[in-house]
Amino acid sequence: MAIVFHKEQNYFSLTTNQTEYQIKIDRYGHVLHSHYGNIVNQDMSYLFSYEDRGFSGSPAVAGTDRTYSLDVLPQEYPVFGMGDYREGALELENADGSYGVEFVYKEHKILDEKYSLQGLPASYRNNNEKVSTLEITLMDDITQIEVKLLYGVFEEKDIITRATKVVNLGKEKINLLKVDSVSLDKNLEKELDVIHFHGRHNMERQYERTAIGNSMFSIGSHRGSSSHQHNPFMILCDKETTEAYGESYGVMLMYSGNFLGTVEKTQFNQVRSTMGIGRQGFRYPLEKGEEFIAPEVILSFSNDGLTKLSQNYHTFIKNNVVRGEYKYKRRPILINNWEATYFDFDEEKLLDIARESSEVGIELLVMDDGWFGKRNDDNTGLGDWFVNLEKIPGGLKNLTTKVNQMGMKFGIWFEPEMVSEDSDLYRKHPEWSINIPNRTGVRSRNQFVLDLSRADVRDYLVEQISAILDSGNIEYLKWDMNRSLSNVYSESLKPSEQGKFYHLYVLGVYEILERLTSAYPYILFEGCSGGGGRFDAGMLYYTPQIWTSDNTDAIDRLRIQHGTSFGYPINTNGSHVSAVPNHQTGRITPLATRGMVAMTGTFGYELDITSLSKEEKEAIKKQISHFKENYDTIHEGEYYRLSNPWENEVFTAWQIVSKKRDKILLNIIRTRQYANDPIFTVKLKGLVESSHYRLIGTDKVFTGASLMNGGWEVPRAKEEYQGFEFEFEVVE
Numbered sequence: 001m002a003i004v005f006h007k008e009q010n011y012f013s014l015t016t017n018q019t020e021y022q023i024k025i026d027r028y029g030h031v032l033h034s035h036y037g038n039i040v041n042q043d044m045s046y047l048f049s050y051e052d053r054g055f056s057g058s059p060a061v062a063g064t065d066r067t068y069s070l071d072v073l074p075q076e077y078p079v080f081g082m083g084d085y086r087e088g089a090l091e092l093e094n095a096d097g098s099y100g101v102e103f104v105y106k107e108h109k110i111l112d113e114k115y116s117l118q119g120l121p122a123s124y125r126n127n128n129e130k131v132s133t134l135e136i137t138l139m140d141d142i143t144q145i146e147v148k149l150l151y152g153v154f155e156e157k158d159i160i161t162r163a164t165k166v167v168n169l170g171k172e173k174i175n176l177l178k179v180d181s182v183s184l185d186k187n188l189e190k191e192l193d194v195i196h197f198h199g200r201h202n203m204e205r206q207y208e209r210t211a212i213g214n215s216m217f218s219i220g221s222h223r224g225s226s227s228h229q230h231n232p233f234m235i236l237c238d239k240e241t242t243e244a245y246g247e248s249y250g251v252m253l254m255y256s257g258n259f260l261g262t263v264e265k266t267q268f269n270q271v272r273s274t275m276g277i278g279r280q281g282f283r284y285p286l287e288k289g290e291e292f293i294a295p296e297v298i299l300s301f302s303n304d305g306l307t308k309l310s311q312n313y314h315t316f317i318k319n320n321v322v323r324g325e326y327k328y329k330r331r332p333i334l335i336n337n338w339e340a341t342y343f344d345f346d347e348e349k350l351l352d353i354a355r356e357s358s359e360v361g362i363e364l365l366v367m368d369d370g371w372f373g374k375r376n377d378d379n380t381g382l383g384d385w386f387v388n389l390e391k392i393p394g395g396l397k398n399l400t401t402k403v404n405q406m407g408m409k410f411g412i413w414f415e416p417e418m419v420s421e422d423s424d425l426y427r428k429h430p431e432w433s434i435n436i437p438n439r440t441g442v443r444s445r446n447q448f449v450l451d452l453s454r455a456d457v458r459d460y461l462v463e464q465i466s467a468i469l470d471s472g473n474i475e476y477l478k479w480d481m482n483r484s485l486s487n488v489y490s491e492s493l494k495p496s497e498q499g500k501f502y503h504l505y506v507l508g509v510y511e512i513l514e515r516l517t518s519a520y521p522y523i524l525f526e527g528c529s530g531g532g533g534r535f536d537a538g539m540l541y542y543t544p545q546i547w548t549s550d551n552t553d554a555i556d557r558l559r560i561q562h563g564t565s566f567g568y569p570i571n572t573n574g575s576h577v578s579a580v581p582n583h584q585t586g587r588i589t590p591l592a593t594r595g596m597v598a599m600t601g602t603f604g605y606e607l608d609i610t611s612l613s614k615e616e617k618e619a620i621k622k623q624i625s626h627f628k629e630n631y632d633t634i635h636e637g638e639y640y641r642l643s644n645p646w647e648n649e650v651f652t653a654w655q656i657v658s659k660k661r662d663k664i665l666l667n668i669i670r671t672r673q674y675a676n677d678p679i680f681t682v683k684l685k686g687l688v689e690s691s692h693y694r695l696i697g698t699d700k701v702f703t704g705a706s707l708m709n710g711g712w713e714v715p716r717a718k719e720e721y722q723g724f725e726f727e728f729e730v731v732e
C-alpha cells in the first residue's frame with residue numbers, strides 16, 4: 001500500500017514509484033507538512049525548527065513554550081487568523097464575525113480507491129491501477145467545523161492529487177472567504193524559480209520563469225473562467241533546473257473558474273505555495289450541516305528536470321483525466337469552416353468544402369458559428385438554438401445526411417453559456433442573464449452570460465442542445481465561450497448568497513457537460529473559449545481536446561504550444577492548418593510548416609479548401625496520410641521539447657518517441673535564417689544509447705548515443721519559416 005501511517009512516529013507516508021509525500025501529526029495534534037520529493041523512508045520532521053522567534057507567537061495549546069510557532073512550522077493546511085502570518089489556505093468568518101479557528105487531527109481513513117468529488121471533475125483510477133486515498137479529518141472543537149484533507153496517490157504515475165472539504169458541524173452559519181485546494185510548504189535550500197503560463201487572447205500560455213524573491217508572487221483569474229491571461233498551473237523549480245536535470249514541482253488546478261495561485265518566500269527562508277479558487281468574488285455561506293468541496297489539484301514532483309515533470313502530467317491527463325470514447329480512439333481529422341467563411345456561408349458552401357475535403361482524406365466537417373437564429377455577425381442570435389433555414393434550407397437532417405454520404409462526419413459549434421442582447425431568448429428571459437439589478441451590464445461582444453446557477457436555465461440549455469443533436473447525425477461538438485463574467489448577480493440567490501455565484505456558475509457548466517457527454521457518448525467534444533481561454537484540466541475531464549488558440553499562425557503557435565506542453569499532452573491541443581497570409585498575423589509560412597505544427601496537436605484544417613490549387617490539395621493529401629501513419633506515435637508517444645522558443649530565435653525543435661520506443665519523429669522549424677549561417681545542432685532525447693536508428697528514406701544509421709550526445713544539425717532554410725521533419729526507426 002502506497003499510504004502508510006507510522007503510528008509510533010505519528011506520520012503518514014504517501015509513496016509513488018519515485019516520490020514521497022509526508023504529513024506529520026505533531027505533539028499538539030497540528031497537522032504539518034514534513035516532506036515532498038524523492039523517497040526518503042524516514043520521518044522528516046527532524047527538520048522542523050523550534051526557536052524562540054520575535055513576532056512569531058505560540059498557540060494557546062503550547063502554553064508558555066516560546067519555541068513552538070505555527071508561523072514557522074510547515075503546515076499541511078494553514079488557516080488565516082491564528083498566528084500563522086503566511087498566506088492562509090483557509091479563511092473563514094465565524095458566526096460571531098471573528099476569523100479564528102484552529103484545526104487539529106481528529107481521525108483518518110485509508111481507502112483502496114480514488115476519492116471522487118460531488119459535482120466537480122476529479123481524476124480517476126483505471127482497472128488494476130495502484131491508486132489509494134488518504135482522508136484526514138481535522139476539527140476545531142470550539143466551532144465544530146471540520147476540514148477533510150483528501151489525497152489521491154497514483155503510484156505508477158508519480159502523481160498525488162489533493163482536494164479539501166469543509167463541513168460545518170456547528171450550530172450556526174459561517175462564511176467561507178477562501179478555501180484553497182492545496183498549500184505546500186518547503187524549506188528553501190536553493191534559490192527557487194516559478195514557471196507559469198500567462199498570455200492574452202490569441203497568445204495564450206506564454207512561458208515565463210521568474211525568480212522567487214522576498215515578495216508574494218501570484219497568478220490568477222477573476223474572469224469567471226480560468227482565462228487566457230493565466231493558466232491554473234505553475235511549476236516550482238530550482239534555479240538550475242533544466243529540461244533534463246534538477247528538481248521541479250507541478251501544481252495544477254483541475255478547475256475552470258476563478259483561481260489564485262501564490263508563491264511566497266517567507267522571513268525564515270521557507271516557501272509556501274497555495275492554489276485554489278481564490279478570494280476575489282468568493283464569500284460562501286455554509287449553513288449548519290452543509291459541506292463545501294474545493295476542486296482537485298494535481299501535484300507531481302520530478303528530480304529529473306522539467307521534461308519528466310511534463311511527461312508525468314501528459315500520461316496522467318491522457319489516462320486518468322480525459323474520459324469517454326475518444327480517450328484512446330483515433331480522433332477524426334477535421335476541417336472547420338470558421339476561417340474559411342466566418343459568418344458568410346450557406347449549405348451549398350459547406351457541401352463544397354465537405355466534398356473537396358473528403359477527396360483529400362479529411363474526415364469531419366465542423367460547421368462553426370453562424371448556423372442558428374439570426375446570426376450573421378457576432379452581435380446577435382446567441383441563445384436562439386434553432387437552425388437558420390435561410391442558410392441551411394434543408395435543415396440539419398438533410399445536411400448531415402449529405403455530408404455523411406460524402407464519407408465525412410459532421411460536427412457543430414455552440415456557445416451555450418451566452419445570450420445575445422439581440423436574441424429571442426434575451427427578449428423572453430432577460431432575467432436569465434447575469435446582471436446586477438438596476439444596472440446595465442458590461443457588454444462584451446454584445447453578449448451577456450447566462451445564469452448557470454439556475455436549474456431552469458441549465459435544463460433549458462440541455463433540452464435545446466439535445467434537440468439539435470437529435471436532429472441529424474452530429475458526431476462532434478465545439479463548446480465555445482467568448483466573454484468574461486462581470487456584473488455578477490443571480491436572481492435565484494439571496495443577497496447573502498451572491499458570493500457563491502462564481503463557483504455555482506462553474507458547477508453549472510460542469511453539470512451541463514456531464515449530462516450531455518453521458519447522453520451522447522459517441523460525440524467528440526472540443527472545448528474552446530475564444531481559443532484557449534479555458535484550457536484546464538477541469539474542462540479536459542469533459543472535452544478530450546480544447547481549441548488551443550484563435551491564433552493559427554504556425555510561428556506564434558510554436559510558443560503557444562510549447563507553453564501548453566508543460567502541463568498538457570499534445571493530443572489535447574486543438575491545432576489546425578490555416579490559410580496564408582495568416583488571418584491573425586498576416587504572416588506567410590510554407591504549407592509543410594503549418595502541417596508540422598498542426599500535427600503536434602489534434603490536427604485539422606481551417607481554410608477554404610475550395611480555393612486551393614491542385615498542388616496544395618495534393619500536398620494536403622500527403623500530410624493527411626503521413627499523419628494517419630504516425631498517429632499512434634504522435635498521440636500516444638512521449639513528447640520532448642528540444643529548444644525554448646523564448647530563448648532561441650533561430651529554430652524551435654521538438655521530438656516524439658513512440659510508445660514502443662521504435663520510432664522517432666524530430667521536428668525543426670526555422671524561425672530565423674541568417675546569411676552564411678553559423679552551425680546549429682540539436683540533441684535528441686529519450687533514445688536508447690546502444691540502439692541503432694535508421695533515418696527513414698535513407699540507409700543511414702545512427703546510434704542513440706550519437707544522436708543524444710552529438711546531436712543533429714539544424715538544416716539551413718531555403719525559404720522563410722521552413723520546417724523539417726526527420727523520421728527514424730529502430731533497426732536493432
Ligand code: DGJ
Binds near residue numbers: 368550
Ligand atoms: C471563438 C473561437 O475560438 C473560434 O474558433 C470561433 O469558433 C469563433 N469563436 C466563433 O465565434
